[in-house]
């Protein structure tokens with residue numbers, strides 16, 4: 629299906645992109661295009677108005693790349709998922725991103741979709757959000773007025789994941805002592821999108837869970853933390869029964885939201901297995 633006509637802008641610097649973004653009306657930002665182009669087709673099919681101007685960030689090299697800088701990892705917004713996966717900078721607590729990237733859909737999608745698109749597309753089920761919250765990431769944006777805004781990923785997703793700025797990069801503090809487990813369940817075998825995902829990050833101190841973050845992608849609301857489970861784990865030690873006991877300390881409002889019995893079961897199994905993984909890893913240290 630042909631899209632409705634629009635004017636396509638392909639700036640090569642962020643400064644040029646910001647000038648265009650500030651001056652154009654009815655403009656949409658284009659990253660990898662894997663969602664946006666499809667949504668333009670859907671809008672056309674429904675007979676709804678589509679934007680007159682598309683501003684592609686694809687040629688802006690300063691928005692691409694992954695690197696370690698002092699004690700943090702910087703991931704630029706236009707980094708494609710497969711490039712993040714292949715990055716040698718994914719060490720220590722950043723290693724979990726390899727697992728997340730590997731699980732995202734299929735190779736053709738991973739070769740086009742960007743980290744920025746994944747975080748800002750406002751689909752509740754995309755996977756980077758929960759992990760960025762678990763890692764305590766900060767998201768950096770630049771507005772039409774060229775002012776930078778730095779927002780914790782947690783706040784971004786708690787407040788509707790909406791932006792009228794250009795997302796430029798995400799920064800995550802390096803943590804050499806963090807232990808992290810990620811579990812994801814696919815929705816069906818035809819199109820690989822997640823049904824749910826959970827991420828548990830902790831720092832074991834003398835075999836006690838500390839600074840634990842449990843983040844959940846329930847596919848219905850934006851990624852969020854389970855504070856009840858976090859509190860339980862932070863008062864627990866690393867022993868065999870903890871994973872089973874943890875299931876009595878869940879914020880059920882997160883897992884029960886529009887979940888059928890299968891999904892509720894898979895949430896419990898995923899959390900249990902994630903905690904078992906952390907306990908076993910710690911015991912082998």
Ligand SMILES: Cc1cc2nc3c(=O)[nH]c(=O)nc-3n(C[C@H](O)[C@H](O)[C@H](O)COP(=O)(O)OP(=O)(O)OC[C@H]3O[C@@H](n4cnc5c(N)ncnc54)[C@H](O)[C@@H]3O)c2cc1C
Pocket residue numbers: 656657658659660661662663664665685705706731732733734737740741742743744745746747748749750753754755756791793794795796819820821822
């Ligand atoms: C078939 C299929 C399967 C998928 N499976 C998974 C999966 O299993 N797990 C998963 O996590 N994701 C999955 N995705 C989502 C995918 O990983 C991408 O995140 C998503 O398609 C959007 O990325 P994009 O770069 O193509 O963004 P685009 O489609 O180009 O843009 C998406 C939206 O984000 C906005 N945007 C993009 N970049 C910026 C920026 N820098 N600043 C401000 N706004 C911006 C755009 O304006 C647009 O509204 C799947 C997608 C498809 C099509």
